[in-house]
Amino acid sequence: MARRVLLLVVTEFLAASCNSAVAAGCGAGWGFAPNTSSCIECGAGTWSPEGSTQCIRCIPGTWSSIQGATDQEACQACPRGTFSSQHGSPVQASCQGCPPGRWGAAEGLASASECTACAHGTWSSVEGGSSSEVCTPCGKGTWNGVGGASSATACVPCSPGTWNDHSGSPNQGSCTQCRRGTWSDKVGAKSEDTCVECGVGMYQPALGQANRSVCIRCAPGNFSAASGASACARCPPGTWSGDFSATECNLCPAGRWSQPGSERQNQCTPCHGDHDCFDSADKSVQIVMEMQNLDVAAMSADEHERLRAEYVELFAEACDVNATHTVDVTGMPATVTLGMDGVVIAWVLSLEDITANELAARLYSASFRKQVHNATADILGTLGDVYMTTVTMEPRPFQPLTTTTIVTTVTTVTTTAPPAPPTTKAQTMTTIEEPLPTDQPGNGNGQGSGNGQGNGNGQGNGNGQGNGNGQGNGN
Numbered sequence: 405m406a407r408r409v410l411l412l413v414v415t416e417f418l419a420a421s422c423n424s425a426v427a428a429g430c431g432a433g434w435g436f437a438p439n440t441s442s443c444i445e446c447g448a449g450t451w452s453p454e455g456s457t458q459c460i461r462c463i464p465g466t467w468s469s470i471q472g473a474t475d476q477e478a479c480q481a482c483p484r485g486t487f488s489s490q491h492g493s494p495v496q497a498s499c500q501g502c503p504p505g506r507w508g509a510a511e512g513l514a515s516a517s518e519c520t521a522c523a524h525g526t527w528s529s530v531e532g533g534s535s536s537e538v539c540t541p542c543g544k545g546t547w548n549g550v551g552g553a554s555s556a557t558a559c560v561p562c563s564p565g566t567w568n569d570h571s572g573s574p575n576q577g578s579c580t581q582c583r584r585g586t587w588s589d590k591v592g593a594k595s596e597d598t599c600v601e602c603g604v605g606m607y608q609p610a611l612g613q614a615n616r617s618v619c620i621r622c623a624p625g626n627f628s629a630a631s632g633a634s635a636c637a638r639c640p641p642g643t644w645s646g647d648f649s650a651t652e653c654n655l656c657p658a659g660r661w662s663q664p665g666s667e668r669q670n671q672c673t674p675c676h677g678d679h680d681c682f683d684s685a686d687k688s689v690q691i692v693m694e695m696q697n698l699d700v701a702a703m704s705a706d707e708h709e710r711l712r713a714e715y716v717e718l719f720a721e722a723c724d725v726n727a728t729h730t731v732d733v734t735g736m737p738a739t740v741t742l743g744m745d746g747v748v749i750a751w752v753l754s755l756e757d758i759t760a761n762e763l764a765a766r767l768y769s770a771s772f773r774k775q776v777h778n779a780t781a782d783i784l785g786t787l788g789d790v791y792m793t794t795v796t797m798e799p800r801p802f803q804p805l806t807t808t809t810i811v812t813t814v815t816t817v818t819t820t821a822p823p824a825p826p827t828t829k830a831q832t833m834t835t836i837e838e839p840l841p842t843d844q845p846g847n848g849n850g851q852g853s854g855n856g857q858g859n860g861n862g863q864g865n866g867n868g869q870g871n872g873n874g875q876g877n878g879n
Contacts, residue, residue: 434456435450448495449467454474465482486500502531507519507534507536522553525572542572546562547559563591566612567593586600586608587618625638626639628650629651641663642661659674659759660681690797716750722763777790
């Protein structure tokens with residue numbers, strides 16, 4: 405009997421203890437077994453605080469091999485360059501390396517997408533990279549517009565007609581088009597040197613061309629003395645050319661002159677007066693020289709001044725005159741006008757003992773072209789491959805550009821009391837005007853009309869004189 409009572413007491417005690425456990429939960433590092441109210445030790449990859457009824461799993465990006473862990477600090481973060489999407493991982497092996505094309509700089513990444521993708525223009529075959537240093541830039545001559553590339557095959561070669569001298573280029577726009585006057589059939593070109601210039605006597609007006617067939621022959625009346633031309637120049641005054649692919653134009657015979665772009669020798673017509681082809685006793689000539697790749701905006705003030713002075717000396721030497729005889733468009737002596745577009749304009753005044761034909765032979769010669777090229781290169785150095793595309797000369801009287809002052813009146817009325825009288829302000833604006841066309845020499849068989857001279861078997865009408873087998877009548 406006494407034994408039975410003792411068993412009952414023990415049974416009631418255990419029941420009371422069990423009820424107490426249900427109410428209070430388990431101790432730290434313990435939790436209920438599934439579908440029971442029995443406390444069991446938390447396994448690896450889980451933990452629980454005091455009084456918890458469940459073991460809590462380590463979050464993705466972490467792991468724990470500790471059994472009976474009592475706080476979250478037991479869950480260790482996956483190291484840099486790895487990730488884990490597993491809940492409650494019991495081993496570090498669940499941390500996988502970031503895939504090729506990605507890298508992870510932070511610990512505890514929970515998915516592959518949290519690994520940073522290599523930037524456009526780069527790629528990586530490394531698994532488990534922990535910094536962007538694993539990303540290799542695409543080489544010169546290529547580009548890559550996709551992030552997270554895992555192999556060099558993602559780097560796309562620049563197409564023919566383009567080139568790229570930079571590594572790590574992120575888009576096709578990084579491939580520079582071959583300039584006008586050139587072409588290239590090379591895939592993945594790494595420098596502009598692969599762009600081949602069209603030959604002399606030819607031109608090519610478009611960017612990024614991919615084969616030699618785009619080079620076009622200069623038509624009669626035109627020429628190209630330098631390779632890589634984007635356009636052919638018209639034969640200058642006093643010359644002609646009847647051939648395709650001309651590299652220079654033929655000089656008119658002594659005492660004859662032609663208009664720009666002449667295609668036949670019979671377009672060289674007799675000059676008037678003493679046959680020196682100058683328009684008046686005051687022998688003057690306008691010289692216009694066009695320079696290719698001359699970046700005037702990039703020049704310093706000193707370079708600008710030195711270049712103009714050098715051109716003055718070249719013109720004066722060719723014309724057998726003192727440098728002071730060379731003036732700019734306003735009449736300023738010993739200088740030239742240098743435009744932002746690379747066009748040089750000068751007048752040479754009071755020429756003596758030289759005909760227009762002789763001067764044309766000097767200015768249009770290959771030796772003069774070389775002198776200009778060398779002088780420009782000596783001053784500008786690394787500013788680019790600057791060269792003269794064409795020079796023209798036109799015998800005619802000099803007229804400087806003039807300035808005109810325009811005065812406008814602005815009237816302001818004040819309406820506050822007492823009324824103030826109107827005030828008047830004068831505003832002044834100064835402009836430069838081109839001179840009106842001057843009378844030109846008459847050449848050829850035809851009629852002249854307007855503000856010029858008539859020439860040929862007929863009459864010229866206007867403010868000038870007719871020359872040839874007829875007479876000019878007018879004022």
